[in-house]
Amino acid sequence: MIASGDPRHKSGQSSSKVGVGSSLFEVIQLEKSFGGIRALCGVSLRLEKEGIVSIIGPNGAGKTTFINVTTGMYFPDEGDVYFQGQNITGLPAHMVAHLGISRTFQLEELFSSMTVLENAMVGCHTGSRTGMFAAGFRLRSAREEENRTRGEALENLRMVGLEHRAADDVNSLPLGERKMLGIARSLGVKPNLIMLDEPASGLAAHEIAKLGDLVQKLVENRLAVIIVEHNMPFVMSISKRVIVLDYGRKIADGSPDDVRADPGVIKAYLGEED
Amino acid sequence: MKEDGRFKTNIPWLIFLTAIIVLPIIVRSNYIVSVMFFVAIYGMLSIGMGLLMGQAGLFSLAHPTWFGLGAYIPGILSARGIIPPLPGIFVGAICVALIAYIVGAPVLRLRGFYLACATFAIILIAQVVAAQLTNLTGGPEGLVGIPALSLGGFVFKTDLHFYYLSWAFCLGCYWFCSNLINSRIGCAMKSFHDSEVASQSIGVNVAKYKLQIFILTAVMASFAGSIFCFYLRFAVPDSFGFPLLVELLMMIIIGGVGHLRGPLTGTFVVLWLTELIHGYLGKIFPVMTNEVDAIFFGILIIIVLIFMPRGLTGWIDQLINLGRKLYDRFRGSTT
Structure with missing residues (x-):
């Protein structure tokens, strides 16, 4: 389990605020260590608007840590994260979700005691405000909100092509559909930025094609998508911008062609020639 | 999250409700009625604990303490003539909610067995305090002199009165909790039981809901304790x-x-x-x-x-x- 701790805003870092207001998402000099391992050292990244950015790198390069730190699952040791001009460094994960950043998980992390529809409905949690008493007494407001949430959840399921499985048990879904449900659930947050953690891993070719179409559709809906992936053909085909991490450092940032030709990247992936 | 109406037309539920209402009329046995009274009282406790453990995944063992506080607070207040029994029950519930809030806020940061250990300590502490504060609680000999519970002019005297009172509360709690489970909040609760990280990632304030459900079930236990106390007109630390x-x-x-x-x-x-x-x-x-x-x-x-x-x-x-x-x-x- 990842601890979520209390919200601590870092202070005294106003110098790095220059020019931040204009971009959708900006990460400045992010550092995170676990014991002696520096999972992220000084990673910076700037996203102006909607679009697809992929983050690739060998195992242990710090890709998932990057997602965890920027979505409030971990505290960064150093550095700042800005979203829509607001400093979100150190905000707890649920607040980050409220602001409009959502994510999926490598191992889906679906809610296994619920149906597909209920998973998607919990995803819409931030959009509703029924309190404990309204819910317990089943007041009209609670029922109306529930119907609205159900509608939104079904809409999200339709988006990823899972509406026909709405009533099914989550555990009966094959991997490809589990990944899709993870995306549908995180769409319930109505995010402006969505981070997909290895969405294509373990998927068959036709499922990857479907995933690609879905990501394109998300971008058409004016979402920014950050994809953390191992699957090179998928990444290179879908994204206009690719960032390469290695040992927690950003070693390349550019178009797929530039990255592919980058000697540093080749070295990181294939090792150095003697 | 299935049906629309406020009161679902649920046939087993209706049968159960009718059975509870007509049972004392049919059997006319004081013994059966009094055992069923205890079923309702303990039912309120176990429903709360089931909600905590089964739905929210919180392994909290403090229930006997909330039950005991729910008994002692209105018991002491009414035995000393400070507050009459009926308002005392609600004062007791409010106090229990406050105490559960104060205790729960730090303790609910713990998980699994650590939470169980911490909440188990609460039981032991509460019991020792109840036994030692002889002036206030009557100590191990018990609290005596609790007046009868009355509502308007009606005095709850017989087992039958308490039977209906306890089942009204018990079924009320059941109804409330089952609505809650099927609501947005219930789903949020189940979600952090299944995967806490995923739950946070979609904006569920896990700490807040843990605390809310902890307090809710404590208050349910407190109501049960109050009815129990006015039924026996007596309270000893050993029962909690x-x-x-x-x-x-x-x-x-x-x-x-x-x-x-x-x-x-x-x-x-x-x-x-x-x-x-x-x-x-x-x-x-x-x-x-x-x-x-x-x-x-x-x-x-x-x-x-x-x-x-x-x-x-x-x-x-x-x-x-x-x-x-x-x-x-x-x-x-x-x-």
Whole structure:
């Protein structure tokens, strides 16, 4: 389990605020260590608007840590994260979700005691405000909100092509559909930025094609998508911008062609020639 | 999250409600009515614990303490003539909510067995405090001089009065909790039970909901304690300690926590089995009834855990599903 701790805003870092207001998402000099391992050292990244950015790198390069730190699952040791001009460094994960950043998980992390529809409905949690008493007494407001949430959840399921499985048990879904449900659930947050953690891993070719179409559709809906992936053909085909991490450092940032030709990247992936 | 109406037309529920209402009219046995009164009281506790453990995944053991506080606070206030019994019940509930908030805020940061240990400590502390504060609580000899509970001009005297009062509260709690489970908040609760990180990632304020549900179930236990206290007109620290916890856990395990009806069924089964054991085995082992009790329930829990890991209700659900499948297959093969 990842601890979520209390919200601590870092202070005294106003110098790095220059020019931040204009971009959708900006990460400045992010550092995170676990014991002696520096999972992220000084990673910076700037996203102006909607679009697809992929983050690739060998195992242990710090890709998932990057997602965890920027979505409030971990505290960064150093550095700042800005979203829509607001400093979100150190905000707890649920607040980050409220602001409009959502994510999926490598191992889906679906809610296994619920149906597909209920998973998607919990995803819409931030959009509703029924309190404990309204819910317990089943007041009209609670029922109306529930119907609205159900509608939104079904809409999200339709988006990823899972509406026909709405009533099914989550555990009966094959991997490809589990990944899709993870995306549908995180769409319930109505995010402006969505981070997909290895969405294509373990998927068959036709499922990857479907995933690609879905990501394109998300971008058409004016979402920014950050994809953390191992699957090179998928990444290179879908994204206009690719960032390469290695040992927690950003070693390349550019178009797929530039990255592919980058000697540093080749070295990181294939090792150095003697 | 299935039906629309505020009161779902639910046939088993209606049958159950009618049965509870007409039971004392049909059987006219003071004994049965008083045992059923205890089923309702312990039911409120076990429903709360089932909600915490089964739905929210919080292994909190502090329930006997909330029950005890719910008994002592209105008991002391009314015995000293500060607040009459009925408002005292609500004052007690508010106090319990506050205490649960103060205790829960730090303690609910713990998980799993650590939470169990911390909440278990609460029981021990509360019991020692209740036994030592002799001036206030009457100490181990118990709190006496509690006046009768009255509503308007009506005084709750007989077992029958308390039977209806306790079941009204118990079914109220059941209804509230089952609505809650099927609501947005219930789903949020189940979600952090299943995966806390995923739950946070979609904006569920896990700490807030843990605390809310902790307080809610504490208040339910407090109501149960208050009714219990005005029924006995007496309170001793021993009724709110470890033995009660064991009994509650037994009810939850035997009934199953998958659904709210599990703990209530468990309460019914455990209390009636205890009565039967005391009634029949008491004749065979007159000096060792309590030991026989412990051995019997020990074996029963082991059997339930091995053969019905989801409790009696989970097991019955499984049987019904199996029966339905067999029936479908049978019909399929004949047509």
